[in-house]
Amino acid sequence: xxxxxxxxxxWGFTGSYFVLMDIGFIRSDHVAVKQADKISPSSISYxxxxxxxxxxxxxxxxxKPLLKQMVYQLKLPEKSLLINAQSGQPFGSITEAQAKxxxxxxxxxxxxxxxASIVLIKLLNTQAPSELAARHLPxxxxxxxxxxxxxxxxxxxxxDVVTRRHEYWRWFDLFWKWHIMDYDDGEAIDNALLFYTAxxxxxxxxxxxxxxWQRRKRYS
Numbered sequence: 001x002x003x004x005x006x007x008x009x010x011w012g013f014t015g016s017y018f019v020l021m022d023i024g025f026i027r028s029d030h031v032a033v034k035q036a037d038k039i040s041p042s043s044i045s046y047x048x049x050x051x052x053x054x055x056x057x058x059x060x061x062x063x064k065p066l067l068k069q070m071v072y073q074l075k076l077p078e079k080s081l082l083i084n085a086q087s088g089q090p091f092g093s094i095t096e097a098q099a100k101x102x103x104x105x106x107x108x109x110x111x112x113x114x115x116a117s118i119v120l121i122k123l124l125n126t127q128a129p130s131e132l133a134a135r136h137l138p139x140x141x142x143x144x145x146x147x148x149x150x151x152x153x154x155x156x157x158x159x160d161v162v163t164r165r166h167e168y169w170r171w172f173d174l175f176w177k178w179h180i181m182d183y184d185d186g187e188a189i190d191n192a193l194l195f196y197t198a199x200x201x202x203x204x205x206x207x208x209x210x211x212x213w214q215r216r217k218r219y220s
Contacts, residue, residue, distance in 0.1 A: 001204040007181070007197050008205075014175035026172050028164035031111045031150065039063060043070040046088040055081070066091075066159050067101055073158055080157045094156045096121055099140035102159055103152050107144070116146035123156065131170065136162040 024030070044063060051061060051072055060075040063085060070085035082091030094102070100121055106112055120143040128134040129141075131151075138156040143149065148166035155162050177186035181194040 001207065004197070004201045004204040008201050010178050014179040017172065017175050018179075021168065021172065026169050028150075028166060028169065031106055031152075031164045031166075033105050034108045034110065039065065039070065044085045046072070046083070046085055048072070050088060051083060067098060080155075082158065093138075094140060094154065094159050096123070096140070098159065099142060099154045099156075102154055102161070103142040103144075106152060106161070112144055112150045113146045116144040116150070119143055119145045124153075131165050131173070132163050139163075 048061060051074065052058065055074055055076065057077055058074045059077065062073045063070060064073055065071075066082065071091055072083040072085055074081045074083060083089070084091055100118060103118065103121075107114055107116065120141065122141045123138060124132075124141055125138045128137055128139075132139065132153050136153060136155060139162060140154040140156055141151060142154060143151045148168060151165045152161050153163040153165070154160070173186060177183055180186065180189045180191070181197060182188045182191050
């Protein structure tokens with residue numbers, strides 16, 4: 001029965017981490033732009049009707065600020081496209097310099113530490129790390145050297161930050177895999193290993209309780 005002490009200790013340790021850590025912090029809700037730019041009508045001169053004529057298969061069109069200018073973001077069947085809201089010219093893919101500029105807008109006192117420096121900027125085209133869904137490719141991976149090793153994943157098509165990660169999230173993800181005993185992708189909470197281990201642990205704890213009660217009666 002001592003074998004079941006191992007998963008019980010792991011459940012207690014990882015469960016304590018889940019309870020003690022704020023889930024909003026784990027999700028990086030605090031890593032956001034301090035103040036969003038307001039949309040000025042004078043900054044939009046290219047008519048949206050022209051966009052619908054040029055891109056009749058567009059599923060959605062939104063207007064947003066990007067690097068101190070206004071752009072149209074078109075959602076096409078196969079990809080997203082940025083169009084300059086004044087000239088109507090395609091914006092093109094996000095460059096390394098632009099990805100860095102976007103990342104720096106998240107660096108302020110309430111988000112990523114202002115004293116942190118960017119230590120990595122890398123374009124990911126074909127292979128996504130385990131902490132990023134492959135559907136977001138291609139993206140720019142931008143990592144800071146703050147205590148949390150904050151990492152932003154910026155879409156090379158839209159300039160949006162699609163995922164925010166840091167070390168505390170990575171520990172959370174690892175502990176979650178240990179907690180549900182799914183050591184592959186950490187998603188199967190109904191796996192057989194967890195089920196039978198939980199039953200065995202319950203039996204071990206129940207039997208231990210009976211033995212303690214019997215010993216208490218013996219020495220009372």
